[in-house]
Amino acid sequence: xxxxxxxxQAQILAQALPYIRKFHxxxxxxxxxxxxxxxxxxxxxxAEDVVLLKLVGINPVVVHGGGPQIEGLLQRLGKKGExxxxxxxxxxxxxxxxxxxxxxxxxxDIVGLINQAGGKAVGLTGRDGGMIRARKLKMVDSTDxxxxxxxxxxxxxxxxxxxxVKALQDDAFIPVISPIGFGEHNESYNIxxxxxxxxxxxxxxxxxxxxxTNIRGVLDKEGNLLTELTAQRIDExxxxxxxxxGMLPKIAGALDAAKxxxxxxxxxxxxxxxxxxxEILTDQAFGTMIRSH
Ligand code: ADP
Ligand code: MG
Numbered sequence: 001x002x003x004x005x006x007x008x009q010a011q012i013l014a015q016a017l018p019y020i021r022k023f024h025x026x027x028x029x030x031x032x033x034x035x036x037x038x039x040x041x042x043x044x045x046x047a048e049d050v051v052l053l054k055l056v057g058i059n060p061v062v063v064h065g066g067g068p069q070i071e072g073l074l075q076r077l078g079k080k081g082e083x084x085x086x087x088x089x090x091x092x093x094x095x096x097x098x099x100x101x102x103x104x105x106x107x108x109d110i111v112g113l114i115n116q117a118g119g120k121a122v123g124l125t126g127r128d129g130g131m132i133r134a135r136k137l138k139m140v141d142s143t144d145x146x147x148x149x150x151x152x153x154x155x156x157x158x159x160x161x162x163x164x165v166k167a168l169q170d171d172a173f174i175p176v177i178s179p180i181g182f183g184e185h186n187e188s189y190n191i192x193x194x195x196x197x198x199x200x201x202x203x204x205x206x207x208x209x210x211x212x213t214n215i216r217g218v219l220d221k222e223g224n225l226l227t228e229l230t231a232q233r234i235d236e237x238x239x240x241x242x243x244x245x246g247m248l249p250k251i252a253g254a255l256d257a258a259k260x261x262x263x264x265x266x267x268x269x270x271x272x273x274x275x276x277x278x279e280i281l282t283d284q285a286f287g288t289m290i291r292s293h
Contacts, residue, residue: 009044016056023280024057025208029194029262031197032110033065033198034214036270041151043113049276050174051119058280059169062114062121062176065193065199066106067246073097082239085142090152090190099125099189102178110176121174124182127188129164134181134189142238142248155181155189157196160203167178167266202260209257210279211250212270217287218247222252230291233257251290258292265290 036042046170082089107123114121126132134155143145179196181189258265268287
């Protein structure tokens with residue numbers, strides 16, 4: 001790492017002041033996913049950012065994904081993951097794998113990383129504190145509304161009770177949430193992490209929702225980065241098929257959050273080290289900002 005001249009360093013630190021003042025005491029929901037979750041250097045940078053935010057008085061809430069890790073275990077068990085409209089088809093065996101991997105390994109790895117960086121992280125699933133109630137998702141076909149897909153135990157969020165998150169925040173802890181919900185009969189549901197992050201941001205009336213992904217942001221058909229998206233433009237991109245796969249629930253969730261009072265919603269490149277600090281505490285902007293209108 002090159003060391004900048006002292007005057008540059010001072011300028012960079014001073015630049016953060018107005019942002020720290022503006023965001024002090026505010027909640028930021030961070031969806032952690034993609035490459036930022038698998039590359040050790042990026043993992044470390046992420047954990048440092050989360051701890052730094054907490055130390056300057058911002059309340060980060062982390063919601064994590066785990067697609068690659070789930071895929072890895074499924075493969076070892078001789079199963080192949082299948083997706084419909086961006087959602088993982090979840091049979092009972094896949095549900096077990098999802099719970100093991102997310103609530104076990106992945107969540108505890110993140111908790112460990114944040115603690116190592118000097119924070120106090122606490123891992124939760126949607127079951128803890130009765131946080132995320134869900135029911136089976138009814139998935140309507142995106143082109144033929146009369147058709148429905150059965151994606152198994154994929155959950156649709158019924159209600160979010162954020163009291164456990166608030167209690168932890170008040171006590172200086174950093175919540176790390178696995179996207180698993182529970183149903184009426186105590187059954188488990190696999191919920192897309194972007195959907196959980198978006199809903200939680202809305203319920204907490206977060207200042208920001210930041211979704212870290214494995215790509216620069218939302219791209220148009222030619223592969224150019226779209227730095228800002230409005231609801232209307234999103235409808236067009238859905239209709240012409242520019243947005244597909246995992247970007248579908250991500251953008252749908254992001255737009256919901258933007259329309260429901262979350263001040264700013266960003267889809268950012270998790271491959272950029274310290275993207276959280278850069279986006280939140282400097283004048284620089286990364287990725288795609290989602291606007292409600
Ligand atoms: P994560 O949830 O970890 O961020 P996903 O694979 O679920 O990752 O979603 C991101 C992926 O969505 C991208 O890697 C890309 O393959 C896909 N995608 C589909 N349409 C677009 C688009 N228009 N712009 C950017 N990525 C897109
Ligand atoms: Mg995804």
